[in-house]
Amino acid sequence: MTVPIQCTPDETFxxxxxxxxxxxxxxxxxxxxxxxxxxxxxxxxxGYIHRMHEKMAExxxxxxxxxxxxxxxxxxxxxxxxxxxxxVERAAxxxxxxxAEYIRTITVELNRISSHLLWFGAFVLDLGGFTPLxxxxxxxxxxLDLLERITGSRLTYCYYRFGGVYNDIDDEFIAGTREFIKxxxxxxxxxxxxxxxxxxxxxxxLRDIGFVTQETCRKYGATGPVLRGSxxxxxxxxxxxxxxxxxxxxxxxxxxxxxxxxRYMVRMDEITQSLRIIEQALDKLPEGPVNAKVxxxxxxxxxxxxxxxxxxxxxxxxxxxCDGGKNPYRLKLRSPTFSNLSLxxxxxxxxxxxxxxxxxxxxxxxxxxxxx
Amino acid sequence: MNIIRQTKWTLLExxxxxxxxxxxxxxxxxNNALAAEAEARAEAAAKDKESVEGETPLDQIEAEMSxxxxxxxxxxxxxxxxxxxxxxxxxxxxxxxxxxxxxGPRADGVLVVKYASRGVHIDVQCSPEQVVESARLxxxxxxxxxxxxGVDWIKEEQMEVVYDYNRTDGQFCRVAVRVRIPRAExxxxxxxxxxxxxxxxxxxxxxxxGIKFEGHPCLEPLLLPEDADFHPLLKDFTP
Numbered sequence: 021m022t023v024p025i026q027c028t029p030d031e032t033f034x035x036x037x038x039x040x041x042x043x044x045x046x047x048x049x050x051x052x053x054x055x056x057x058x059x060x061x062x063x064x065x066x067g068y069i070h071r072m073h074e075k076m077a078e079x080x081x082x083x084x085x086x087x088x089x090x091x092x093x094x095x096x097x098x099x100x101x102x103x104x105x106x107x108v109e110r111a112a113x114x115x116x117x118x119x120a121e122y123i124r125t126i127t128v129e130l131n132r133i134s135s136h137l138l139w140f141g142a143f144v145l146d147l148g149g150f151t152p153l154x155x156x157x158x159x160x161x162x163x164l165d166l167l168e169r170i171t172g173s174r175l176t177y178c179y180y181r182f183g184g185v186y187n188d189i190d191d192e193f194i195a196g197t198r199e200f201i202k203x204x205x206x207x208x209x210x211x212x213x214x215x216x217x218x219x220x221x222x223x224x225x226l227r228d229i230g231f232v233t234q235e236t237c238r239k240y241g242a243t244g245p246v247l248r249g250s251x252x253x254x255x256x257x258x259x260x261x262x263x264x265x266x267x268x269x270x271x272x273x274x275x276x277x278x279x280x281x282x283r284y285m286v287r288m289d290e291i292t293q294s295l296r297i298i299e300q301a302l303d304k305l306p307e308g309p310v311n312a313k314v315x316x317x318x319x320x321x322x323x324x325x326x327x328x329x330x331x332x333x334x335x336x337x338x339x340x341x342c343d344g345g346k347n348p349y350r351l352k353l354r355s356p357t358f359s360n361l362s363l364x365x366x367x368x369x370x371x372x373x374x375x376x377x378x379x380x381x382x383x384x385x386x387x388x389x390x391x392x
Numbered sequence: 393m394n395i396i397r398q399t400k401w402t403l404l405e406x407x408x409x410x411x412x413x414x415x416x417x418x419x420x421x422x423n424n425a426l427a428a429e430a431e432a433r434a435e436a437a438a439k440d441k442e443s444v445e446g447e448t449p450l451d452q453i454e455a456e457m458s459x460x461x462x463x464x465x466x467x468x469x470x471x472x473x474x475x476x477x478x479x480x481x482x483x484x485x486x487x488x489x490x491x492x493x494x495x496g497p498r499a500d501g502v503l504v505v506k507y508a509s510r511g512v513h514i515d516v517q518c519s520p521e522q523v524v525e526s527a528r529l530x531x532x533x534x535x536x537x538x539x540x541x542g543v544d545w546i547k548e549e550q551m552e553v554v555y556d557y558n559r560t561d562g563q564f565c566r567v568a569v570r571v572r573i574p575r576a577e578x579x580x581x582x583x584x585x586x587x588x589x590x591x592x593x594x595x596x597x598x599x600x601x602g603i604k605f606e607g608h609p610c611l612e613p614l615l616l617p618e619d620a621d622f623h624p625l626l627k628d629f630t631p
Contacts, residue, residue: 067615074600075624110511238536238560240589247560254560326511326556326568328538339541339554350625352541354556359538362592391615 032060035373039068043146043377046387050364050380052373059376062368064361070391077351082108082182082318085348090176092355093389096135097177098128099331104351105180106262107327107338111320112182119308120184121264126197126301127167127179129294133204134163135332136287136294143284143381144216147225155211162200169193183312194302201295208292217288226281230379232367233278240363243356244334245290246383249283251276256330268300280382287384317346324350333357333384355389395563396504396513397488402529403502403514403567406522410501421489497548512556512566519571520580523555526569527583527590530557535567537583540593542601546627549575551603555583578603600625 038049047068053061073092077085089104090097102124109116116124141156164174170189171179179186216222237247247254253274257265273289275282324341334356341350360383368376404411491503500522503515518526527537535557543552550572557567571580582605584591594605595614602623605611613620623629 067613067617070615072624078625107511110509113509238534239587241536241538241587242589243560252560253562259560259562259564260566323510324543324554325509326566328511328558335538335558337539337556339539339556341543350541350543352539352554354539358592359589362589366588 030055039065043380044387045142045381045385048361048385048387048390052376054373057372057374059368059371059373062365062376064364067391069388071388073392074351074353077348079347081346082320082348085351086181087176087178090178091388092353092392093331093333093336093357093386094175095138095386096131096332097175098124098131098179099329100336101178101180102128102263103327103329103331103336103338105182106329107325107340107351108182108318108320110325110327111323111340111342112314112318113320114183114314115312116183117309117312118264118306119188120310120312122301122305123185123189123310124180125264125268126189126298126305127170127177127185129297129301130163130167130197131177132332133291133294134160134167136291137163139287139332139384140212140216143384144222146381147222147378149216149219149222152212152216155207155215159204159207162196162203166193166196166200169196181311181314182318183314184310188310194305197298197302201299204291205295212288217285222284223281225375225378226279226284226382228279228281229375230280230367230371230382231278232363236363236366240366241359242334242363243359244331244384245283245286246334246360246363248272248274248286249382250278251282256328256335260328262329264301264304265297267304268297270297270300280379283382283384319344319346328354331356333386333389334360353392355392357383357385357389358392361385361390394487395559395565399530399533399565399567400488400502400504400514402533403516403526405529406516406518406526407501414502418489421491425489507566512568514565514567516567516569517571518569520573523553523569523571524581524583524586527555527586530567530569531586534561535559537587537590537593540590540597542597542603542625544575544601544625544627545572546575551575551578551601553580553597553603573603579606580604581606582608584608599623602626 032053032055035052035054036049037052038044039047049065049068051063051065052059073088076088085104089100092100137156137160141153144152167177168174170187170193171177232242232246232250234250234252237250237252251274253272255272258272270293273286273293275285320342322342322344324339326337326339328335328337336356337354339352339354340348343349364380364383368379371379404414488504490506493503498517500517500519505512505515507513516526538556538558541554543554545552553571555569557569559565573580578601580603582594584594592614594608595611597603598605598611599613599616599620600623612618
């Protein structure tokens with residue numbers, strides 16, 4: 021005897037999104053409880069690319085952990101490189117020469133732009149627009165070429181050293197960067213804003229979708245463009261100045277709406293601000309050494325310290341515990357996307373699935389950074 | 393009143409004994425700091441004088457002439473440095489003095505530490521029972537929870553949990569709250585009902601260290617496989 025399929029109108033079902041799904045941009049799985057097209061409950065399942073970076077840090081010397089840092093958030097690798105290097109410098113009391121700080125600022129901002137450009141392309145691709153991805157990758161390619169010249173790699177840059185940078189920048193890099201600034205400035209209004217930002221389809225998909233309130237951000241510890249898209253003008257570069265940021269003039273883009281469009285606008289404005297920062301840093305670039313004298317094997321005194329930097333996705337923090345030995349005793353890596361994703365479940369409740377995916381895209385997730 | 397002082401006194405609610413003596417301790421610390429500053433200034437002035445004396449005769453004559461000028465000019469009002477009254481400690485305008493860091497294992501209490509070397513302004517050590525209360529106080533004061541880290545102190549047979557708090561409203565104050573628990577029975581109450589974001593951080597700390605957060609809604613592994621029964625960040629963990 022065949023049993024007829026029971027189907028009641030208010031029945032929910034579980035939809036498994038990922039871990040292999042184009043919209044999750046990596047191996048993220050979300051267990052969705054659905055009522056028709058509406059999300060009743062969303063529960064991210066993590067750990068598919070967990071590599072235990074924190075244990076690796078403990079089993080090697082301070083310098084040996086360096087190549088791991090860019091492999092967490094491979095899109096803004098230099099921010100993570102800088103965060104770790106700054107934490108160790110703080111623990112060991114190392115002073116960085118001024119020229120090295122300027123070079124760090126220039127390269128990390130170039131990396132921020134390339135990260136935002138990739139996000140822009142992939143995000144619009146998620147929403148069904150293919151062409152902008154090609155424009156964004158065209159511009160991003162220029163940054164990769166520039167950074168390859170000085171760092172030796174195209175994605176997982178490991179360029180900073182304790183007390184400085186790996187090697188000095190040359191005139192060709194400076195000229196190339198200036199040219200890139202001119203090029204991106206001329207392309208931003210027409211090829212990005214006219215084509216995409218003002219596009220009615222994009223506006224309909226993003227405006228008034230995925231509200232994140234300031235209180236939600238505070239309770240979940242969300243930072244970066246997610247926080248600034250909710251109207252909180254917080255940026256580690258301004259509020260907790262490090263490196264040479266206090267000497268440079270730039271604004272913190274901030275939109276009070278709290279919807280996906282606000283987060284989109286924050287990132288687009290940040291590209292403009294990063295261009296401003298790079299231009300000023302190139303003008304002010306002082307002469308001098310790019311490395312401080314640092315012993316080959318570092319042995320910071322016993323104690324712990326915390327260090328935070330503004331990565332492309334928010335606050336990246338390192339809590340470094342030293343016991344006087346040549347290995348870190350404990351290194352906690354606080355990744356911004358981990359906290360940003362943790363609010364997804366609460367906000368996605370009651371959304372249509374397609375909107376929930378657009379909202380997830382606006383959080384700008386990089387999975388290796390969440391899983392570490 | 394600046395934010396660091398305000399937060400310090402908010403957190404002192406947890407430690408009534410320290411709170412009683414803290415005002416006096418603050419004043420002593422400040423007076424010591426002011427005295428040290430005055431001494432340094434006097435020393436620097438003495439050094440200046442020495443260097444003036446050591447200079448070439450021409451310079452010396454010039455210096456003497458200028459000093460004569462000064463004396464003539466300043467007959468009625470002597471130089472401003474001398475008339476300036478010695479600085480007095482004023483809790484409303486001065487920064488909070490740094491606490492003295494005691495040697496050896498520290499007692500529970502609030503310390504004001506140097507941001508430049510520690511990355512935080514206020515460092516609190518408390519008992520496991522006070523964790524929730526500290527989170528509640530900081531939540532009311534507008535802080536957000538940035539991260540939770542565990543540390544395995546295998547030699548002392550202890551575990552440590554460090555909560556890093558931060559503000560995003562433009563006022564700059566970072567707080568670290570740390571709690572030490574026995575390694576054999578690591579138990580800390582959860583703060584996930586105060587800070588929703590603590591949920592994942594606590595799950596992560598639980599799976600890596602085996603620290604149990606009492607009252608947590610779901611302490612399943614987050615990053616490790618769902619059937620993982622090992623705690624990889626323990627110092628005696630062997631894969």
